[in-house]
Amino acid sequence: MLRFILRRLLQVIPVFLGTTLLVYYMVFALPGDPIAALFGDRQPPQAVIDTLRSQYHLDEPFWVQYGLFLKNLFTFNLGNDFTGQPIAASLARVFPVTAMLAIEALAIQAIFGVAFGVFAGLRRGGWFDSTVLVASLVVIAVPTFVLGFVFQLVFGVQLGWAKPTVGATANWGTLLLPAVVLGLVSFAYVLRLTRASVSENMNADYVRTATAKGLSRPRVVMGHILRNSLIPVVTYLGANLGALMGGAIVTEGIFNVPGVGNKLYQAVLRSEGPTIVSIVSVLVLVFVVANLLVDLLYAWLDPRIRYDQ
Amino acid sequence: MTSNNSHFVAPVDETPLLATDAVKTDHAPLSLWSDAWRKLRRRPLFIISALLILALVVVALFPGLFSSVPPNDACELGNSEGGPTAGHPFGFTFQGCDIYSRVIHGTQASLSVGILSVLCVLIIGVTFGAVAGYYGGWVDSVLARLGDIFFALPLVLGALVITQLPFFRENKSVWTVVFVISLLAWPQMARITRGAVIEVRNADFVTAAQALGVSKFRALLRHVLPNALAPIIVLATLELGVFIVAEATLSFLGIGLPQSIMSWGNDIAGAQASIRTHPQIMLYPAAALSITVLSFIMLGDAVRDALDPKSRQR
Amino acid sequence: MRFTRTSKALGIVAITALALTGCGAGGGSTDGSSNAAGDPNKVITAYSNEPQNPLLPANTNEVYGGRVVNLLFEGLRSYDANGKAVNALADSIESSDAQNWTIKVKQGQKFTNGEAITAKTFVDSWNFAANSKNLQNNGFFFESIAGYEDVSAVTTSKSADGKTTSTPAPKADTMSGLKATDDSTITVKLAQPEADWSLRLGYSAFYPLPAAALADPKTYGENPVGNGPYKFDKQGSWVHDQSITLVKNPDYNGTRAAKNGGVTFKFYTDPGPAYTDLQSDNLDVTDVLPSNALKTYVNDFPDRNATKAVATDSTLNIPGYNPNFQGEAGKLRRQALSYAINREEIAKVVFNGTRTPAKAFAPPVIDGFKEGIKGSEVLTFDAAKAKDLWAQANKIQPYDDSKPLQIASNTDGGNKEWIDAVANGFKNNLGIQAEIQPFAKFAEVLNLRKTQQLPGLTRAGWQGDYPSLYNFLGPVWATGASSNYEKYSNPEFDKLLKEGLAAKSTDEANAKFNQAQEILFQDLPGLPLWDQARAIVWSNNVVKAETGWNGEILYYGITAK
Secondary structure: OHHHHHHHHHOHHHHHHHHHHHHHHHHHHOOOOHHHHHOOOOOOOHHHHHHHHHHOOOOOOHHHHHHHHHHHHHOOOOOEOOOOOEHHHHHHHHHHHHHHHHHHHHHHHHHHHHHHHHHHHHOOOOHHHHHHHHHHHHHHHOOHHHHHHHHHHHHHHHOOOOOOOOOOOOOOOOOHHHHHHHHHHHHHHHHHHHHHHHHHHOOOHHHHHHHHOOOOHHHHHHHHHHHHHHHHHHHHHHHHHHHHHOOOHHHHHHOOOOOHHHHHHHHHHOOOHHHHHHHHHHHHHHHHHHHHHHHHHHHHHOOOOOOOO | OHHHHOOOOOOHHHOOOHHHHOOOOOOOOOOHHHHHHHHHOOOHHHHHHHHHHHHHHHHHHOHHHOOOOOOOOOOOHHHOOOOOEOOEOOOEOOOOOEHHHHHHHHHHHHHHHHHHHHHHHHHHHHHHHHHHHHHOHHHHHHHHHHHHHHHOOOHHHHHHHHHHOHHHHHOOOHHHHHHHHHHHHHHHHHHHHHHHHHHHHOOHHHHHHHHOOOOHHHHHHHHHHHHOHHHHHHHHHHHHHHHHHHHHHHHHOOOOOOOOOOOHHHHHHHHHHHOOOOOHHHHHHHHHHHHHHHHHHHHHHHHHHHHOHHHOOO | OHHHHHHHHHHHHHHHHHHHHHHHHHHOOHHHHHHOOOEOOOEEEEEEOOOOOOOOHHHOOOHHHHHHHHHHOOOOEEEOOOOOEEEOOEEEEEEOOOOEEEEEEOOOOEOOOOOEOOHHHHHHHHHHHHOHHHOOOOHHHHOOEOOHHHHOOEEEEEOOOOOEEEEEOOOOOOOOOEEEEEOOEEEEEEOOOOOOHHHHHHOHHHOOOOHHHHHOHHHHHHOOOOOOOEEEOOOOOEEOOOEEEEEEOOOOOOOOOOOOOEEEEEEOOOHHHHHHHHHOOOOOEEOOOOHHHOOOHHHHOOOOEEEEEEEEEEEEEOOOOOHHHOHHHHHHHHHHHHHOOOHHHHHHHOOOOOEEEOOOOOOOOOOOOOOOOOOHHHHOOOHHHHHHHHHHHHHHOOOOOOOOEEEEEEOOOOOHHHHHHHHHHHHHHHOOOEEEEEEOOHHHHHHHHHOOOOOOEEEEEEEOOOOOHHHHHHHHHOOOOOOOOOOOOOHHHHHHHHHHHHOOOHHHHHHHHHHHHHHHHHHOOEEEEEEEEEEEEEOOOEOOOOEOOOOOEOHHHOOEO
């Protein structure tokens, strides 16, 4: 088991190199001069642009730029973004905010998605199942930029239950509304995955055995059906944690959350390679760890699954 | 003659079981799929969803049959956000285009984006996921980490970069959108498939099949995958809708389909301009999208039921 | 560290704001007048975004840094709400020949760190800003002063792959035409006469800088010290990506004295959430409305909104390298396009009156603006004439319709709606295919404009740096000008501009500039579309807000209830 974990952690290295290389190359391939773009319609003297370009090594070939990035990374110096701010400081600002948001959203979708999914799966075709189906359809058919806007208007402005935007006051309370919006989209997935799994496992032999043994219905559901139904759900949630940490660009924009998504979007709009790659580097770690946890959970959920095949 | 009589078992030709035990040698054995098809044909859920999808396909292929108003060439700003009038049952968009006609003509692009993207994601994701989960070891490591690389790629960055590449910028079409979506969405499908396959690969019937001499690869195709389909179908049917909406988000960011190609996504993004004053404009394309997703979800449910004898509804 | 500390500080501000909400709601908006005196010590909150550069006036050339810098500093002149330049730190600005200027500087003025402001302060600051090795974005604002070439000189090297790189290589540290003859007198010699030169002295590039700024601009730019109506609350008042907090400068004695205790600029990456915050009184004032609120803001904020014309215009530029728009046929087609745009209707339906149809190549709020310039009739909507002209053009040279006519624009900032409408107008009135060519990034459009690669038309906009007619013509349409990306060039136009600049009086100059516009109307290198009005809304917590000539909110004049 320890060997398994170690091996997986070692695999971070190629993934990290692959991702950063890909992302760095993509930013490099974006047409246009990012420095000139900083200034919009009113261009500064050409010498200003050229000096900044060489300061950020933008006039170097791709491999030199990428090499410099790696070198800086290993000396724990992420450098400055195009506005002259240290990147490490801005990462330290945005990641805690997005982590709170992601955890809250994940909790919402996991708790409600699984609970609703189990009920819907146990009584397939019943009124609860149908209602939940329609509700999840609405969530899917309406894009986030509409859903977020409506929630903000209704709960933030008209009812006044929550602060409509987050801004500098990011905490568990102010992040609740965006977390609900964010959680709702994946809620539909979690719900339907759980429902499908539960209804499949309901008639499995071990459930009949458990029921025949005289176990109470709740114990059968919780201990046997649910546990055996969770593998696809856990897989999805694990993948989703990574996606949420990557920042929900639309949701963070609507609620003015100073998180990873907003930062990343601004950086992409400015073709700010160093910032983008630094964010992605952190994300790679999150992904690999989340995946590792999911794989470890597999074995716990289903003892037949073994590592080290 | 008596020695023969010590044999007291009834003569074979008297056995009534014979009829049921007989194998019709002139028929091929019912495969998993044909068995499923026989069950499907009789399910109302399947019939309804199939008819709905058929209707959508007809609308997508022949929009002219359902709307006589030219959808894109008669937008009069004077009609902006106008309500329903004779010949224009749903009213007008912000730009003064006929909503009904746009929804009808948008079916083709939206349906294509949804179905093609899901197909691509299924082909790539299920292949990679199944192979990774089933064989494990270094194959799993390589494929799973390859997925991680694409997973860590921020969607907007990927979409922005790809659509800004000169080739894609000059040739924006349904295919470029499908390409972008598939490229960034397949790891999710691969992950789910891998999980489901890992769950099934140690099941008794797989071990039994292999013990009976079924090759490893054949066991994956015939026994493991069909039993791992449930989460794959759920994901695929939901993703169909999500991808159609993703096209809206791409349009919202200015990197979706060009304006000349009508789609529900384009319309939903465009209705954003009226959301404070006339939110119903968004309702029509969103409703069309919901009906599409609903039909595919129902179809997915029916197919899954038919494939999995255990979860048949009683 | 910084994160936790500031979030606490901002939490307090937010709590105050919430407490205020209660008061505001109780007071109602109708009896605002009884409260008009307001509370001069309350801090107001305002919409903004992260400034792109350290806060040095000569380096700040975008709006979000600009609004902070304008509150932190006071220059020789300032612009009143109507765009009239009035003396601020200058006692007098005189010239007999429009080339040699004498500026008398007010005595006894100080920066908030106690440093005295003299004529030498200005001379040092300007030489710093113009010096190419200091890499100030606004350095070229000093280009008229004699000796600017030497101070701003660069060497240009060409690399093996043909790319040219300019490196700063100043030949002098001071501009020969700029001198402080004593503590209170600046003499300026321009390279050639310029009648409206003194108009630009209120622009931020001309603000005075303390010695610390010249010594270490980067550090200074994080915690600037100025002489304006406001100052930084404390070191670190600029919380990156979140806010900047300014407090009243008690020692300020100019015309822009603060009527509130301070201004906190809250950063938003999108105007939508700011609008929502205003609706729930979590923000006090915004000058950027989300495009889908243009029809609702008057109802959402009854008695709490204002709309005022500003010095910003929009054009649709037609690149000369497009074969469809070359020669005699091209000229007719450009006119046809202009006639095919229903500016009135788009201004009404899409912008709900926050734009007014253009009447010239400069907005009406600018001094010297003239309506009915010869050729300006192309700005009226006339479908029949458009069709006719288009047909005539096709007789001379057939139109290449293998690709739809594209209008390039970034899609953020609410441009898509009006471009769709213009494209539909082309389709309906000219019978051609037309559509938006959307870009997610403004940079992308700019790059393609610079490299002359856009296949179709492009949107362009110009916001005046300082209120002068020349500022709307020279930098945009003169041959080789900094923002003339489509590379329009007409020697006759250049000549008239030059004559206008050299004129002895502003009136004479404006007459020349308007004559120059006649040439633009003949050539139509771009189609004037509309002039902007700035719509602002404010919360129940403040009495009233106003905008200045360039659309910037006069933050210092806002009183909290």
